[in-house]
Amino acid sequence: xxxxxxxxxxxxxxxxxxxxxxxxxxxxxxxxxxxxxxxxxxxxxxxxxxxxxxxxxxxxxxxxxxxxxxxxxxxxxxxxxxxxxxxxxxxxxxxxxxxxxxxxxxxxxxxxxxxxxxxxxxxxxxxxxxxxxxxxxxxxxxxxxxxxxxxxxxxxxxxxxxxxxxxxxxxxxxxxxxxxxxxxxxxxxxxxxxxxxxxxxxxxxxxxxxxxxxxxxxxxxxxxxxxxxxxxxxxxxxxxxxxxxxxxxxxxxxxxxxxxxxxxxxxxxxxxxxxxxxxxxxxxxxxxxxxxxxxxxxxxxxxxxxxxxxxxxxxxxxxxxxxxxxxxxxxxxxxxxxxxxxxxxxxx
Numbered sequence: 001x002x003x004x005x006x007x008x009x010x011x012x013x014x015x016x017x018x019x020x021x022x023x024x025x026x027x028x029x030x031x032x033x034x035x036x037x038x039x040x041x042x043x044x045x046x047x048x049x050x051x052x053x054x055x056x057x058x059x060x061x062x063x064x065x066x067x068x069x070x071x072x073x074x075x076x077x078x079x080x081x082x083x084x085x086x087x088x089x090x091x092x093x094x095x096x097x098x099x100x101x102x103x104x105x106x107x108x109x110x111x112x113x114x115x116x117x118x119x120x121x122x123x124x125x126x127x128x129x130x131x132x133x134x135x136x137x138x139x140x141x142x143x144x145x146x147x148x149x150x151x152x153x154x155x156x157x158x159x160x161x162x163x164x165x166x167x168x169x170x171x172x173x174x175x176x177x178x179x180x181x182x183x184x185x186x187x188x189x190x191x192x193x194x195x196x197x198x199x200x201x202x203x204x205x206x207x208x209x210x211x212x213x214x215x216x217x218x219x220x221x222x223x224x225x226x227x228x229x230x231x232x233x234x235x236x237x238x239x240x241x242x243x244x245x246x247x248x249x250x251x252x253x254x255x256x257x258x259x260x261x262x263x264x265x266x267x268x269x270x271x272x273x274x275x276x277x278x279x280x281x282x283x284x285x286x287x288x289x290x291x292x293x294x295x296x297x298x299x300x301x302x303x304x305x306x307x308x309x310x311x312x313x314x315x316x317x318x319x320x321x322x323x324x325x326x327x328x329x330x331x332x333x334x335x336x337x338x339x340x341x342x343x344x345x346x347x348x
Contacts, residue, residue, distance in 0.1 A: 008071075011226035015068055018230050018237075023061040026240030030054040033244045036251060046106035050243060053099030057240055060092035064233055071154055071226065082155050090139055090157075093232045097209075098132040100239035101174055104206065107246060108181045117184075124177055131170040138163050156225060164220040171213035178206040202249055205242050212238050 030050055037043050066085050070077045077085070105125055112118040143149065143157035182203035186196050216231035224231075 008226070011230070012068060012071055015064075015226060015230045015233070018233055019061065019064050019068065022234055022237035022241075023057060023064070026237045026244075027054060027057055027061070029241055029244040029248060030057070033247045036247065044106070044110055046103050046110055049099060049103040049106055053096055053103060053240060053243070056092055056095045056099055057236070060089070060096050060236060063088045063092055064229075067154075067229065074153055079150070079155070083150050086155055086157065087143075089229070089232070091136070093236050094132055094135055094139075096236040097239045098128060100236075100243035101178065101209075102128050103243045104178050105181075107243075108178070108185065108203075111182070111185055121177075121181060128174055131174065135163075135166060135170060138166055156228075158223045159220050160223075161221060164217040167220065168214060168217045171217075172210055175206050175210040175213075179204050202246050205245050209235070209239050209242055 031054065034043075034047060034051055034054070037047050063085060067089055070082055070085060074082075102125060105121065105128065109118055109121045109125075112121070139157070139159065142159055142163055146158070149155055149157045183200050186199050186203075189196075191199075212231070212235045216228070216235050219228040219231050
């Protein structure tokens with residue numbers, strides 16, 4: 001077996017392993033996320049986008065398996081079928097990756113009170129859709145203006161420098177938004193520094209998407225063949241996984257909190273740290289335990305009903321408990337925070 005054949009075999013094995021591990025993890029996490037949100041009756045637009053992305057991810061996974069097979073058994077597919085599969089892989093790679101980004105953005109929007117910041121992030125949703133449309137158009141423009149690749153075995157378009165640069169710019173810019181927006185949101189909430197760091201760390205996992213994207217772009221620049229395909233599968237899968245992390249992590253903390261509440265030592269102490277939202281049950285805001293003071297666009301402090309990271313839309317006492325658990329709030333933290341709130345009320 002020649003060195004080239006050995007490299008091809010190694011690439012196929014790597015792609016098979018990556019395809020068998022990462023996409024199923026993303027699909028299972030998304031399915032679990034939707035199940036959890038459904039039984040809790042907390043579905044919102046971020047979940048709707050996640051559901052659509054789930055369907056796209058399944059199609060992308062099937063397409064990826066067919067791409068592996070056509071490399072192993074090229075005689076089983078016609079040349080036109082191979083070309084169509086290549087385009088399907090490129091299309092669904094972008095759809096899954098950017099569907100996950102939009103879902104994360106809607107998750108952040110869900111946390112916000114109506115105002116300038118929320119409207120701005122709404123405009124970023126449009127910008128995200130424009131970005132993926134540009135990337136779509138660029139792929140078809142490059143591949144159709146230089147059709148010589150369609151005669152190769154297997155056919156794979158050399159996307160080149162411009163596509164790689166555009167991909168890096170779009171991915172890095174949008175990932176900065178997905179990290180900076182929740183950081184800004186959390187920093188405006190009155191929490192202790194360790195609590196803020198814990199919550200920000202969850203949202204900052206978007207940086208993983210950036211790292212994988214840069215690696216993929218580097219392979220596109222070098223026209224790396226099957227390695228480029230492997231990186232595309234990894235990026236789409238990691239994006240889908242990251243989009244579900246905040247829900248899964250919050251659920252873990254909620255289960256941990258429920259176990260802790262069952263012990264006598266923790267009985268009678270309820271959480272008070274939450275994000276703010278003008279939720280359906282605003283009259284609960286009269287209860288200090290379910291109230292958080294946020295800065296509005298005009299710089300005024302406003303009491304708001306509880307909203308929690310793992311459901312991002314509910315206003316129940318149980319939700320307030322979960323947010324505190326995610327932030328790692330101890331009983332002492334809760335007492336200190338309660339005293340601070342009382343002083344704030346007295347000053348007002």
